[in-house]
Amino acid sequence: MPESVAERPYHHGSLRAALLDAAERRLREVGPDRLSLRDLAREVGVSHGAPRRHFVDRQALLDALAESGFARLDRELRAALDGVADEFEPRLHAAANAYARFATESASLLEVMYAGKHRPGADRILAAAAEPFGLLQELVVQGRDEGLLVTDDLDRTALVLLATLQGIASFINGGVVEAERRDGLVEAAVDQFLRGAGPR
Amino acid sequence: MPESVAERPYHHGSLRAALLDAAERRLREVGPDRLSLRDLAREVGVSHGAPRRHFVDRQALLDALAESGFARLDRELRAALDGVADEFEPRLHAAANAYARFATESASLLEVMYAGKHRPGADRILAAAAEPFGLLQELVVQGRDEGLLVTDDLDRTALVLLATLQGIASFINGGVVEAERRDGLVEAAVDQFLRGAGPR
DNA sequence: CTACAAAGTAGCCACTGTCTACCAAGTGGT
DNA sequence: ACCACTTGGTAGACAGTGGCTACTTTGTAG
Numbered sequence: 001m002p003e004s005v006a007e008r009p010y011h012h013g014s015l016r017a018a019l020l021d022a023a024e025r026r027l028r029e030v031g032p033d034r035l036s037l038r039d040l041a042r043e044v045g046v047s048h049g050a051p052r053r054h055f056v057d058r059q060a061l062l063d064a065l066a067e068s069g070f071a072r073l074d075r076e077l078r079a080a081l082d083g084v085a086d087e088f089e090p091r092l093h094a095a096a097n098a099y100a101r102f103a104t105e106s107a108s109l110l111e112v113m114y115a116g117k118h119r120p121g122a123d124r125i126l127a128a129a130a131e132p133f134g135l136l137q138e139l140v141v142q143g144r145d146e147g148l149l150v151t152d153d154l155d156r157t158a159l160v161l162l163a164t165l166q167g168i169a170s171f172i173n174g175g176v177v178e179a180e181r182r183d184g185l186v187e188a189a190v191d192q193f194l195r196g197a198g199p200r
Numbered sequence: 201m202p203e204s205v206a207e208r209p210y211h212h213g214s215l216r217a218a219l220l221d222a223a224e225r226r227l228r229e230v231g232p233d234r235l236s237l238r239d240l241a242r243e244v245g246v247s248h249g250a251p252r253r254h255f256v257d258r259q260a261l262l263d264a265l266a267e268s269g270f271a272r273l274d275r276e277l278r279a280a281l282d283g284v285a286d287e288f289e290p291r292l293h294a295a296a297n298a299y300a301r302f303a304t305e306s307a308s309l310l311e312v313m314y315a316g317k318h319r320p321g322a323d324r325i326l327a328a329a330a331e332p333f334g335l336l337q338e339l340v341v342q343g344r345d346e347g348l349l350v351t352d353d354l355d356r357t358a359l360v361l362l363a364t365l366q367g368i369a370s371f372i373n374g375g376v377v378e379a380e381r382r383d384g385l386v387e388a389a390v391d392q393f394l395r396g397a398g399p400r
Numbered sequence: 401c402t403a404c405a406a407a408g409t410a411g412c413c414a415c416t417g418t419c420t421a422c423c424a425a426g427t428g429g430t
Numbered sequence: 431a432c433c434a435c436t437t438g439g440t441a442g443a444c445a446g447t448g449g450c451t452a453c454t455t456t457g458t459a460g
Contacts, residue, residue: 033233036448037447039447047408049408049409049410049449050407052408052449053408054407056449114370115374116374129376156381156388160364160368160388160389162371163363163365163367163368163371163385164360164364165363165367166367166370166371167362170314170366170367171314171362171366173316174313174314174315175322176314177359181356188356188357189363192397193396194396195395195400196392196395196396200395211424211438215438236415236417237416238416238417246440247440248441250440252417252418253437258416258417
């Protein structure tokens, strides 16, 4: 008698995507170091060696996750800016909150994104990271154009702001600061930034 | 004929300390996830099961590393403040630079310190972390007393500053920002903080 | 129809963390 | 001086992992 279960055809068809999907789900549950290729293979219903066809390495999969992570971050930032007025201040607040939300709600993914020890092919990741970074920088340009920001080094100013948000997320994800304090800290950080980098 | 090598006595005497030492050295070379208990045991010249007597778990060792990491951070911060004048601003700059230096030069250790997923016994780690955090907070108090800082929430103000430094280190350690930019970024961050949290 | 490339399988290896049973050495009480 | 007991180290087993290789199944281009 034939198997009652719908048999997967020999070729999965979209293993790579399925693995990345499973990985991002699993990442949320267990964290990066407990992410196991074999586990993912099992979950997708494929032999333990199959992932190798799509990711030469465990690290290669993590790199791919990092890349798509930056892409998602970019989407979420832009989405957050969509429903907001055109003025600098509300846009800044929206972007900052969106970044902090992403960074705390996808803590493990963020860890992978900034893991550092990326392989030679990290160019792709850096390129993906440049997207959301650029968005923040454009925002700083807008602030300068509106006369609310004074800076001789755009990149540096944007980076300091972003670093603050990143650091807040670090502390929350590390358990040093309670998650409930996130919004308040972000608010304070943005306000201080506005006064610190604004005209005197 | 007897072994020509000086034989270690059956009891090592200070295995725990030796393991932590080796671990911190190894951490510098390979990062947290490649830190292997068996490897450490080999390095110290002891059987692979021996570490278990001192650390029930791999995570227990990492926790111990985190704890001593915060202790060292505290020492380095205090050391940095020792050779500096009594005024707020130079002290702030010194502390900020010391934190950033520690965070970038001991990147892997920092990762362990803020790894988050600590076991129930994380209280010890949080207590150890409170030490350097408190120091930063005292600094903020001094700033307020000298009239250079205006804040209704000391803890929050200190945290925002610390977060900025932490974030800068994150980006450098993640390879998103070149290490050479560290001092410049820290300088800019501190200046912006002073203006942002200072009297208007 | 037939090569050939792409995708998946199965088994092996070295390595890891964890567990257990055992052994060696120090220690305190009598 | 002896002996029970605790502390610390050893050795071997186990399951799980990433990486590798040889092999098979399938899709596809000529």
